[in-house]
Amino acid sequence: MARREWKLGAAVALLVSLAWGPAPAWAQVEVRMWTLLSGGDGARMRALVDDFNASQREVRVVSTTLKWGEPFYTKLITSSVVGAGPDVATVHLSRLVNLAGGGVLRPISDAELAAVGLKGSDYLPRQWEKSRWQGKTWAVPLDTHPLVLYYNKTLLRPTGLLDAEGRLKPIEGVDALTDAFRIATEASHRRGLTMESSQSSFAIWRLWLSMLAQQNVAIVRNGQYSYGAAGEATLARISDWFRKGYAQAGLDYPASTSQFMGGGAAFMLNGVWEVPELVRASKAGTLGFEYGIVPLPTMYANASAWADSHAFAIPANAGRPPSPQKVNAVLRFVAYVSRHSMGWAEGGHIPAYRAVAESPEALALQPNAQYAAAAHNVVYDPDGWYMGAAGPLEAIASKFLPAALYGYMTPAQAIKRFEQEGARLIRKQPPRY
Amino acid sequence: MKPSDLALPASSRREGLPATLLLAPFVIVFLLFFLVPAGVTFWMSLTESSLTRTNAFVGLANYHTLLNDPSFWDSVLNTFYFALLTVIPLTALGLVMALLVNRFVKAQAWLQGVFFLPFVLPISVMTLIADWMLQPSSGVINHILGIHRPWLADPYWALPAVAIGTVWWTVGFNMLLFLAGLRNIPADLYEAAALDGARGLTLFRSITWPALRPVATTALILQVIASLKVFGQTYILTSGGPFNTTRVTLHYMYETAFTQSDAGYAAAIAMAFVTIVILLSVLQAGVVRWLARRDA
Numbered sequence: 001m002a003r004r005e006w007k008l009g010a011a012v013a014l015l016v017s018l019a020w021g022p023a024p025a026w027a028q029v030e031v032r033m034w035t036l037l038s039g040g041d042g043a044r045m046r047a048l049v050d051d052f053n054a055s056q057r058e059v060r061v062v063s064t065t066l067k068w069g070e071p072f073y074t075k076l077i078t079s080s081v082v083g084a085g086p087d088v089a090t091v092h093l094s095r096l097v098n099l100a101g102g103g104v105l106r107p108i109s110d111a112e113l114a115a116v117g118l119k120g121s122d123y124l125p126r127q128w129e130k131s132r133w134q135g136k137t138w139a140v141p142l143d144t145h146p147l148v149l150y151y152n153k154t155l156l157r158p159t160g161l162l163d164a165e166g167r168l169k170p171i172e173g174v175d176a177l178t179d180a181f182r183i184a185t186e187a188s189h190r191r192g193l194t195m196e197s198s199q200s201s202f203a204i205w206r207l208w209l210s211m212l213a214q215q216n217v218a219i220v221r222n223g224q225y226s227y228g229a230a231g232e233a234t235l236a237r238i239s240d241w242f243r244k245g246y247a248q249a250g251l252d253y254p255a256s257t258s259q260f261m262g263g264g265a266a267f268m269l270n271g272v273w274e275v276p277e278l279v280r281a282s283k284a285g286t287l288g289f290e291y292g293i294v295p296l297p298t299m300y301a302n303a304s305a306w307a308d309s310h311a312f313a314i315p316a317n318a319g320r321p322p323s324p325q326k327v328n329a330v331l332r333f334v335a336y337v338s339r340h341s342m343g344w345a346e347g348g349h350i351p352a353y354r355a356v357a358e359s360p361e362a363l364a365l366q367p368n369a370q371y372a373a374a375a376h377n378v379v380y381d382p383d384g385w386y387m388g389a390a391g392p393l394e395a396i397a398s399k400f401l402p403a404a405l406y407g408y409m410t411p412a413q414a415i416k417r418f419e420q421e422g423a424r425l426i427r428k429q430p431p432r433y
Numbered sequence: 434m435k436p437s438d439l440a441l442p443a444s445s446r447r448e449g450l451p452a453t454l455l456l457a458p459f460v461i462v463f464l465l466f467f468l469v470p471a472g473v474t475f476w477m478s479l480t481e482s483s484l485t486r487t488n489a490f491v492g493l494a495n496y497h498t499l500l501n502d503p504s505f506w507d508s509v510l511n512t513f514y515f516a517l518l519t520v521i522p523l524t525a526l527g528l529v530m531a532l533l534v535n536r537f538v539k540a541q542a543w544l545q546g547v548f549f550l551p552f553v554l555p556i557s558v559m560t561l562i563a564d565w566m567l568q569p570s571s572g573v574i575n576h577i578l579g580i581h582r583p584w585l586a587d588p589y590w591a592l593p594a595v596a597i598g599t600v601w602w603t604v605g606f607n608m609l610l611f612l613a614g615l616r617n618i619p620a621d622l623y624e625a626a627a628l629d630g631a632r633g634l635t636l637f638r639s640i641t642w643p644a645l646r647p648v649a650t651t652a653l654i655l656q657v658i659a660s661l662k663v664f665g666q667t668y669i670l671t672s673g674g675p676f677n678t679t680r681v682t683l684h685y686m687y688e689t690a691f692t693q694s695d696a697g698y699a700a701a702i703a704m705a706f707v708t709i710v711i712l713l714s715v716l717q718a719g720v721v722r723w724l725a726r727r728d729a
Contacts, residue, residue, distance in 0.1 A: 074691045081485045102483075102694075198586060199675035250586060392693045403676045408588055417676075421504050424698075431483035431694045 029329040033063045034086040036072040037310070040276045044347050045090075052336045059329040069390040073099075076315065080104045081433045085315035087322060088330045093130045093141060093309040094381040094388035100138040101385055102433040106316040107136040108331070116331040118338070127309050127352040130380055139311035140334045142341065143349035146307035146374040147206050147296050150260060150268040150278070154289035155188040168292055174211075174237055174299035181246040184266035192246040194265035196256045197405050202390075203256075204405065205397040206306040207269060208234055210296055213304035213379040220382060223427050225419055235404050235411040242405040249405040263289050269296075275348030275367060293367050295374035307378035308389055309352060312337070350375045385430035386422070396421045478700035484690070487697075495701035505702060507677060508685040509709065511592065515667075515681060516660035518596035523660075524652050526600065527607025528645070534608065535615045545612070552605035560669040563598035585671050588678045595666050595679060602666075603659070607652050614648035615641070650721050657717060661710050682706045 037045045042065055049061050064086070066072050073095060079085040081104065091099060099105050113119060118140070120128050127141035153166050161180055163169050171177050185192035196203035211234045212219065217227045225231070242249045251259060260268035261281065268274075272293075281287040296305035312334045314322060322330070337344070338353040345365055350372065351357040363369060381387040381394070388394065397418055404414040478496070481489045499505050534544045551559065566573050569583040584594035622640050631639065664683040667673060673680030673688070680688075682702065690699035 070692055077694070078484060078691075200672060250583070386693070395688075395692060399674060399677055406588075406675075408676060424498065424502070424695075425693060428695065429481070429488070432488070433483050433485055433694060 028058060028060045029325060031059060031061045031088060031326070031329050031333060032086040033061055033088045033090070033333075034072075034076065035063055035065050035090040036068045037090060038065060038068060041273065041347050044343060048337050048340060048343060049333075051340065052333055055336065059332055061333050070395060073390060077102065077104050077433050080315035081318050083317045083320035085317045087326055088312055088314055088333070090142070090310055091139060091313045092389035093127065093139065093311050095391060096130065096133055096138055096311075096313075096388075097383050097430075098385045098388055098391060099313065100133045100136075101430045103316060103318075104433055105138045106314045106321065107138055108140070108314060108327075110137070112327055112331060113137070113140075115328060116335040118331070118335050122338070122354055123352050124354055124357060124375070126375075126378065127311075130309065131311055139313040140331075140338070141352035142310040142312065142337065143344060143347075143352055144307050144309050144375055144378055145272050145349050146305045146371070146378050147210055147269065148272055148305070148371045148374055149294050149296055150270060150274070151292050151294070152260070152263065152266050152289050153292055155190065155263065155266040156184060159183050159187045166290070166292075168294050171297040177297050177299055178237070178241065178246075181241055181267065182244070185246045188266050190263070191248055191259065191265040193241055193267045193269065194247060194251065194256050194259040195269040196251060196253045197242065197247065197249050197402055198252040198255075199402050199406075200398050201253065201402055202394060202398050203253075203269065204235075204238065204401040205394055206271075207238060208397075208401060209381065210304055210306040210379065211237070211299055213306075214298065214300035214302050216301055218382065220384060220426055225422075225426070232411050232415045235401060235415060239404040239407075239411055243407065249402075249407070261287070272348035272350070272368075272371065276346065279346075279367070291367075293371045295371050295377070303377040304379045305374050305377055306380075307374070308380060310349070311352075384426065386425040386428075392425050393422050396425075474700045474703055477697055478704045480697045481695075482697040482700070483694045484696055491697070495698050496705070498698065499701050499705055504677070504685060505682070505705075508680050508682040509706070511677075511679060512661055512663065512681040512683075515592055515596055515663050516657060518593055519599050519660045519663075520653065520656045522596075522600050523604055523607055523656050524649065526604045527652065528611050528649070530604065530608040531611030531615055532641075534612060545608075548608050549605035551602050554602065556665040556669070559598070559602045560666060563595075563601075563666075564670060567594055567598070586675055588675045591671050591675060592667075592679045595670055598670070599660075599663070599666055607656065610648055610652050611645065614645045618644045646725075654714065654717060654721075658710065658714065661713075 033049070035042070035045055046063065049063050053060055066075060073091075076085060076089055076091070077099070091105075096105075100107075110119070120137070123131075123141055124144070127144060131137055131139045131141050149168075151168050153162060156162050156168070157166070161169060161183060171180055181192035183192070195207070208231075209219065212227055212230060215230055215234070217230045219225065219227055227234075241247045247265075248259070257268070257270065257274055257277070259265050260270075261277070275293070278287065278291055282291070295303065297303075312330075314327065314330055339356070341351040341353050341356045342359070342361060345351050345356070345362055345368060348368065350368070351362065356362055363372070381389075381391070384393070386393045400409070400414045400418040400421070403409040403417075404411040409417065477487070479490060479492060480487045481491050481495075530544075530548045534541055534548065537544060554562070564585070565571075567575075567584040569575060569581050569586075572584075574584070575581055582590060584590050587594075618641065622644075623636060626636055626640055662683065663681050664687070667679045667681055668684055668687070671679040673684050683706075686699045686702040686706070689702060690696050
């Protein structure tokens with residue numbers, strides 16, 4: 001046998017023995033995680049995973065980031081029902097009815113939680129309640145991220161909308177808010193408001209849901225749309241801002257945030273996840289204006305604001321259920337992240353773990369403290385298998401509601417198309433996948 | 434008649450085994466990957482099913498819903514509109530390109546390469562390039578036209594824009610078909626015609642076109658089917674938007690099956706659409722045959 005071949009053979013033999021050899025005594029439990037977090041959230045989650053892996057040697061988390069939205073959930077659902085899913089996944093609590101009800105997730109028992117030192121009362125009540133369905137716990141909440149109103153102090157200073165300390169004076173009622181957008185537009189010669197408004201944007205749905213909740217109107221009741229005339233009237237109020245030029249239609253997400261970040265708009269309606277970018281630009285001195293953030297103004301009867309929560313859940317993995325050891329390893333990681341979620345709060349999110357959320361550091365964290373009150377009035381997407389982040393009904397809404405801002409459809413037509421296409425969904429039995 | 438007359442001649446019997454062996458791969462693949470799945474799809478269309486399980490037999494309920502589902506009919510209209518926008522240009526351009534390649538003998542290999550090049554691109558690359566070219570402010574198409582149209586976000590222009598991208602992508606294949614046809618025309622026909630004083634368009638009308646007609650018919654039928662099967666381009670470039678103006682039937686079927694996990698209804702959409710395509714193909718073939726008979 002030639003020398004080279006002998007070497008090659010030896011190398012192969014070595015590799016084979018490494019791959020199939022007896023497991024070393026210090027074997028770790030490997031936890032495979034799928035996450036939909038990208039951008040700043042993704043970097044923060046990566047840091048948490050690295051810290052956790054460095055903090056002990058028994059469990060090793062390997063995280064894979066997948067494309068956010070419908071592809072993520074389609075992949076999670078299909079992989080879990082054929083037993084090829086990950087050991088743990090980040091999900092939105094708004095999708096819980098769909099995922100738990102469809103048999104995609106594995107419930108987590110109180111005993112399993114207790115084994116890693118967790119219990120329900122460790123978490124904020126609204127978030128914990130949303131993690132439960134039909135008497136079982138299906139996920140461990142990580143945060144809340146509500147819709148808030150960002151404002152540009154530099155542009156608003158001459159308008160009289162700010163108080164002596166430069167904070168936004170309270171805005172009460174939808175007319176007052178519309179007036180604020182008008183005044184800001186006229187005074188700044190820029191846009192009064194910016195928000196994601198292109199076709200397939202989710203922002204309109206979130207705002208529309210918030211405004212209906214503020215009128216104590218439910219979207220769906222007993223398999224039927226139940227918002228009545230308020231649905232069209234509310235969408236008309238939003239599209240009015242665009243028709244009058246206070247806001248620009250057709251902006252996709254990056255275009256809408258850069259319009260605000262570039263000083264091109266006085267207000268921005270968006271989730272809290274843009275906070276880190278503002279903090280960063282502000283610190284780096286590249287922002288060019290002072291900013292403030294307030295909870296979504298009370299436009300109608302109450303201060304409801306749409307929100308969603310990230311949470312950790314364990315896929316059911318049909319035919320290949322996780323071992324008790326694996327579940328314990330997953331929950332050890334989840335407990336670690338909960339206890340270290342102060343770093344997560346710097347992403348703008350409101351932590352769900354009480355000890356962190358109510359800590360003096362969290363309460364003092366800027367700019368989070370300015371909108372912390374929003375946590376008391378959050379509304380999730382209503383319960384329903386078709387609801388939730390990038391869920392079927394939201395996907396349909398995101399196709400038609402923006403059409404009313406473009407002027408491509410009237411609000412009445414947009415609502416009608418939304419209803420027509422969603423009708424089959426809300427009548428249908430929840431699917432078991 | 435003696436029974437032995439009915440038996441196959443000895444030579445046929447000897448060829449029976451090789452024939453079976455040679456046919457078997459195709460028959461097995463056809464059964465496994467076409468006939469069985471088609472049967473399963475038809476069964477599924479009669480049920481209420483999610484992605485992996487069948488919940489109930491519902492008979493023709495899915496088809497009943499389908500008839501009254503404006504989203505389905507919109508998607509069918511979009512698909513036909515896309516076919517309308519692509520079939521004629523693809524066939525005509527393919528012919529023109531083939532004539533050009535055939536004419537400029539010296540640059541033949543080079544021209545053929547240039548025209549065929551886009552066809553070898555995978556769809557992900559094609560859509561990336563098309564997306565860049567169609568960008569509102571930085572795209573080369575707007576630059577040439579001197580405008581700022583957001584092609585893919587414009588409800589009226591999105592589908593034509595996807596169609597333009599598709600024509601650029603696939604026209605090379607039709608060119609090859611026509612080129613093969615052109616090369617089959619005997620050169621002495623042209624020589625004889627030239628001796629009779631025919632040139633230019635007359636040559637094309639009386640020799641080239643009649644000889645190419647069978648090729649054109651094939652290209653047209655293949656093209657109609659290919660265009661009706663459109664999914665990838667619109668899915669990646671526009672995800673069916675804006676406002677569903679580019680959502681074709683296969684995309685609606687995909688959404689129904691995977692986003693809404695309603696596999697039963699998706700199967701009904703598939704069956705209905707296949708029926709429409711088959712009817713259309715039969716009709717098209719009939720028209721073509723009738724035209725040929727009339728001219729004969």
